Amino acid sequence: MVKLLAVGAAILASPVLAQPTPPTGPLLLNQRDGQPPSSAEGSEKEIVITARKREERIEDVPIAASAFSGDDLRAFGVQSGLDLTQFTPGVTAINNGSGLNNEFIIRGEGATRQNNAETGSGLYRDEMFIAGGNVGGRDFAPLDFFDAARIEVLRGPQGTLFGRNASAGLISVITAKPSFTFGAEGEASYGNYNAFRVVGGVTGPISEQIAARLDGVYFKRDGFLKDVISGRRINNRDRWLVRGQLLF
Numbered sequence: 001m002v003k004l005l006a007v008g009a010a011i012l013a014s015p016v017l018a019q020p021t022p023p024t025g026p027l028l029l030n031q032r033d034g035q036p037p038s039s040a041e042g043s044e045k046e047i048v049i050t051a052r053k054r055e056e057r058i059e060d061v062p063i064a065a066s067a068f069s070g071d072d073l074r075a076f077g078v079q080s081g082l083d084l085t086q087f088t089p090g091v092t093a094i095n096n097g098s099g100l101n102n103e104f105i106i107r108g109e110g111a112t113r114q115n116n117a118e119t120g121s122g123l124y125r126d127e128m129f130i131a132g133g134n135v136g137g138r139d140f141a142p143l144d145f146f147d148a149a150r151i152e153v154l155r156g157p158q159g160t161l162f163g164r165n166a167s168a169g170l171i172s173v174i175t176a177k178p179s180f181t182f183g184a185e186g187e188a189s190y191g192n193y194n195a196f197r198v199v200g201g202v203t204g205p206i207s208e209q210i211a212a213r214l215d216g217v218y219f220k221r222d223g224f225l226k227d228v229i230s231g232r233r234i235n236n237r238d239r240w241l242v243r244g245q246l247l248f
Helices: 004-012 025-028 040-044 072-077 081-085 134-142
Strands: 065-069 093-096 103-106 123-125 148-155 168-173 185-190 195-205 212-221 237-247
Touching: 025 093, 072 148, 103 123, 103 168, 148 237
Parallel strands: 123 168
Antiparallel strands: 065 148, 093 103, 148 168, 185 195, 195 212, 212 237
């Protein structure tokens, strides 16, 4: 008994070893829902957003916001609207697989093609609203973020700055801009059902006053459903997208 007490006293008297802090990914640093980052690592990566029509640090914006840089999107494998919702609280996207009746919902509010209503969840690309009923919802789920430099998700009413189509919140996609410094990037990936995706972009000066940027993606995937009557595969994907910009 004396030995046990001695061992117990020694354990109580020994200093408590500090537990290693789990690594904090960029997603945790970018999430903000009314609370400042709790980790000291948050100061290592400054997130700048334009939620209030001007550049500000996300810590200084009193909005429930999530921000994803282009590096974040690549690190987490976010290629489309459906992928983005897996990492964004309060946001849901529904895709029935056929490309019809897709929708995205922020905090329980959205619109589908079936009710033909004005959506309360706005979708913006470079501050331009994708207008027309629920067109934003229809296009959001398969929307490809191949040229996104940053994505901001604002939850809660944003009507003061973004209008009536953002009563539940909005998703703002900011594309990569042309640069007067030459640069190029690309990536390729392969997945199941022979999914093959190639993304590339190039930018540089045309003259002393004009810069250009060209981005593109090609995505092909076999169908994962089989028509028992004809025997053919359906729900395949075969698309290509190109976007060009000029900066004067």
